[in-house]
Amino acid sequence: MNEFLFKDIHRLAKQVKKGEISPVQIVKSALERIKKIDSKLNTFITINGKQAIADAKEMEKDIKKGNYKGPLHGIPLGIKDNIFTKNIKTTMGSEIYRDFTPAKNAFVIDRLIHAGAIIIGKNNTHQFAYGPTGDRSHVGPVHNPFNTMKMSGGSSGGSAAAVSAYLCYGSLGTDTGGSVRVPASFCGVVGMKPTFGSISNRGVYPLSWSLDHVGPLTRSITDNALLLNAMVAFDREDPKSIQRKKEDFTRLLGINVRGKKIGIPATYYSEAIDEEIQLAVTKAITIFEKLGAEVKRINLSISEKSLEAQSIILKTEAYAVHENNLKGYPDLWDVEVKERLLTGVLAKGFEFAQALRQRENAKQEFNEALSDCDILLTPTMSILPPEIGSRDTTSSNGDKSHIRSTITRLTSPTNLTGLPSLSIPCGFSKDGLPIGVQLIGKELDEATLYQFGYALEQELDHEINKKRNAVMLSL
Known part of the structure; x- marks a missing residue:
């Protein structure tokens, strides 16, 4: 494997800018x-092989002319296959759309292309992004690169696994109940679900209009922030898009956390956690304490009402999105999906109204918990990859319980509230499976x-990269 495939975007970009490495070399490798x-x-x-090489040649010409666009210039990225890409097939992981080619890019794709990124291909997804296991697609399941018998997590499993296995330098996923952070944890990469509305959903096949978030998956924090820099922008054609002050999400990197406060929820996020996960998360907490952060136990009441609210909103909106295809293509579905x-038909109007009300209560609960803390820290997952x-x-x-509810138990609350949440690798199990820790922040405070x-x-x-490199070289 070419040595530069190991490199993070921010390191590789310096060499691309200087002309030491060609985008064509990178894409071909x-x-x-x-x-x-x-x-x-x-x-x-x-x-997207032929077009990616052609794009790389154009990017190389631009650089030689002095038209360097920034750290994503000439960098190949994967894109989850429910995000529309002009002239590139976009299937949603479904037989129904197996030959569908969009006429336009999603808003966020245009943003990445403007930044110089190259689309190398479309990543496998759980059918219509409706499942956190990542093993229900019309082309088959995504396999975890750390153990191919294990789940990648979903629904952005293809994105996370491709990034982890050095098949691309970053990828876009979508997150409705944890579908960026779940596979990020299972595959040992960084996954961000930003504040709701920060990244336009226009041109992204919806699952739930009020819960869907687009988010980046990368191998490092710096790369993740660089992708978010390119992706966040107001889109007047997306009614959920929010206007926020332009910022550089890398601006706080390297600034120490001494004196900062970390809240550790005393209940819910510490219940029924795999012992190896708890040990890895405890190690992360100890590191933060060593770095001078103040760690404090806090009360955060995640009620069953909040979990039920997220479920009701999701299934009701998902059925509304898919009603016509369910009727028009009754036989072209994964049975489980x-x-x-179809459970969305059973939800009653008053239940949906109550769920919307509970969403406001959940936001208040989280905001109160964060009022005296800079971030909250929890495990990303309660179980290792099954x-x-x-x-x-x-x-x-x-x-x-069904594995879906177990997998999304710790991630779905911040889809309901819309608060930013970040999963980062924090260790491995004794069998070499990745473990992630989740950081939850205040609204608009991804930095x-x-x-x-x-x-x-x-x-x-060093620990994370050494393990990843050893495993990925053995594939």
């Missing part, structure tokens, strides 16, 4: 690696999450 190993992982549905969508196809989990007290994430990353970087 990534395509060669995809060809060599992606049959084991199934992270891509469509490869179809059954789940076997592909697993559907039931058993808690420590013997209760059984602070990156500040804390970067501080932790610097302490764990």
Whole structure:
């Protein structure tokens, strides 16, 4: 594997700018690696090879002319296959759209192209992004690069696994109940769900209009912040898009966290957590204390009402999105996804109204918890990556539940509230499976999450990269 495939975007970009490495070299090397190993992982549905090479040649010409666009110039990225890409097939992981080619880019794709990024292909997704397991797509499941028998997580599993396996330098995912952060944790990469409305959803096939977030997946905090820099912008054609002050999300990287306050929820986020995950998260907390942060236990009442509210909003809006396709293409569905969508018919109007009311209560609960803290820290997941196809989990007290609710239990609350949440690698299980820690921030305060994430990353970087490199070279 070419040495530069290991590099993070921010390091590689310096060499691209100087002309030491050509975007054409980078794209061709990534395509060669995809060809060599992606049959084991199934992270891509469509490869944009010829066009990516042509784009790389144009990018190289621009650089030689002195028209360098910034750190994403000439960098190949993956795109989740529910985000529209002009003239590149976009399937939503579904038979219904297996031959669909959009006439326009999603707003966020135009933003990335303007920044000089190259689309190398479309990443595999759970069908219509409706599942956190990542194993229900018309082209088959995504395999976890750390153990190909295990789930990648979903629904942005293809994006996370491709980034982890050095098939692209970053990717876009979408997150409705945790679908960026879940696979980020399972695959050992960085995943950000920004404040709701910060990134336009125009041109993204919806799952839930009021819960969907687009977010970046990368191998490092700095790269993640650079992608977010390019992606955040007001879109007057998206009614959910918010106007926010332009900022550089890398601006706090390297500034120490001494004296900053971290809130650790005393209940809910510490319940029924796998022992190895708890040990890794405790280690992360200890590192922050060593760095001078103040760690305090706080009360954060995540009620069953909030979990039910998120579920009701999701299934009601998901059915509304898919009603016509359910009727028009009754046989072109994964059975599990179809059954789940049909539960939206059962939701009653007053239940939806109550769910919207509970959303406001949940926002207030989180805002109160964050009023005396800079961030909250929790595990991203309560379990390690399960076997592909697993559907039931058993808690420590013997209760059984569907794996969906277990996987999204710690991530879905901030989809309901819209608060920014970041998952970063914090260690591995004894069997070598990645573990993530989740940082939750105040509205519009992604920069602070990156500040804390970067501080932790610097302490764990050698351990994480050494393990990842060893595994990925063996694929």
